[in-house]
Amino acid sequence: MSTITREYSRSPAGRIAYVEGRYLPHGQACVHIEDRGLQFADSVYEVCAIQAGRLLDERGHLDRLERSLLEIKIPMPMERASLRAVMRETVRRNRIVHGLLYMQVTRGAYRRDHAIPQSAHRPTLILTARQLDFAVLERRRSQGVRVVSMPDQRWARCDIKSTALLPNVLAKSQAREQGAYEAWFVDHQGFVTEGSSTNAWIVTRDGILLTRPLSPDILPGVTRAGVLRAAREAGIRVEERAFTLEEAYAAREAFFTAATAWVMPVVEIDGRPVANAHPGEITEELASRYRAFAEAPVD
Ligand code: PDD
Numbered sequence: 004m005s006t007i008t009r010e011y012s013r014s015p016a017g018r019i020a021y022v023e024g025r026y027l028p029h030g031q032a033c034v035h036i037e038d039r040g041l042q043f044a045d046s047v048y049e050v051c052a053i054q055a056g057r058l059l060d061e062r063g064h065l066d067r068l069e070r071s072l073l074e075i076k077i078p079m080p081m082e083r084a085s086l087r088a089v090m091r092e093t094v095r096r097n098r099i100v101h102g103l104l105y106m107q108v109t110r111g112a113y114r115r116d117h118a119i120p121q122s123a124h125r126p127t128l129i130l131t132a133r134q135l136d137f138a139v140l141e142r143r144r145s146q147g148v149r150v151v152s153m154p155d156q157r158w159a160r161c162d163i164k165s166t167a168l169l170p171n172v173l174a175k176s177q178a179r180e181q182g183a184y185e186a187w188f189v190d191h192q193g194f195v196t197e198g199s200s201t202n203a204w205i206v207t208r209d210g211i212l213l214t215r216p217l218s219p220d221i222l223p224g225v226t227r228a229g230v231l232r233a234a235r236e237a238g239i240r241v242e243e244r245a246f247t248l249e250e251a252y253a254a255r256e257a258f259f260t261a262a263t264a265w266v267m268p269v270v271e272i273d274g275r276p277v278a279n280a281h282p283g284e285i286t287e288e289l290a291s292r293y294r295a296f297a298e299a300p301v302d
Pocket of ligand 1: 050197198199200201202221222223224225226227260261262263
């Protein structure tokens with residue numbers, strides 16, 4: 004039995020994945036060995052939070068998926084309405100209450116050639132879903148987490164949600180080795196770009212909420228957009244501008260956002276406490292507003 008099979012034979016029974024038009028037991032779902040996603044990371048993805056069995060910000064994630072695909076010229080694997088049906092069915096078959104839905108679209112399987120094959124119009128669509136322990140997330144949120152900074156060594160199109168995540172994987176692992184939860188990337192000028200899988204925010208000493216403006220340097224986070232909306236509704240002063248690592252060290256509050264974390268307080272950066280090393284007031288206000296949005300009943 005291969006390591007992978009052994010690993011998945013331990014995964015909870017009944018997990019179902021969607022791959023190339025079929026719902027299959029998670030351990031049996033496969034793609035072709037010449038899939039361009041595997042060979043070239045010629046592929047994009049999305050991660051949506053599931054709350055009370057419902058997909059959060061579904062439209063935002065689908066809009067971004069369509070944009071990522073358009074940017075790298077992969078056709079949508081199916082009409083949006085059909086994709087939505089597959090998303091819901093994957094959540095339903097896995098009986099997820101609180102968790103994550105993962106979607107990946109690769110350019111498909113072809114004889115290996117760097118150039119995109121003329122006939123590349125059969126993308127591979129993969130969906131998986133898994134349960135998350137909400138209590139663990141809430142505990143982490145109540146305490147806050149540590150981050151460490153490192154140089155941003157990624158490509159120049161971080162606005163595309165590509166699965167070419169090697170720099171992110173290495174950065175997150177390095178952070179974990181240093182006892183931190185997340186890595187914050189810093190550009191050549193000393194400005195924080197974003198986290199390895201999250202968007203970065205600080206609150207200045209004057210109470211101004213800062214996050215880097217959208218550009219090819221960062222992923223246009225769906226949670227980021229929701230939190231910006233919440234901040235404006237709450238009357239918080241917000242500026243979308245880049246901030247330096249020095250400004251982050253001197254910040255009154257810091258946090259990051261992602262579908263996997265919602266609003267997560269940062270209490271230490273590079274071993275330096277952020278203010279009194281406790282989640283800040285504005286952070287908590289935004290976290291509770293985001294939670295209220297996530298838990299709001301659907302009309
Ligand atoms: N990551 N920046 C990067 C580099 C990311 O990978 C992510 C998301 C975000 C936050 O985007 P959103 O709010 O839309 O989740 C920002 C996902 C969760 C992941 O890779 O698992």
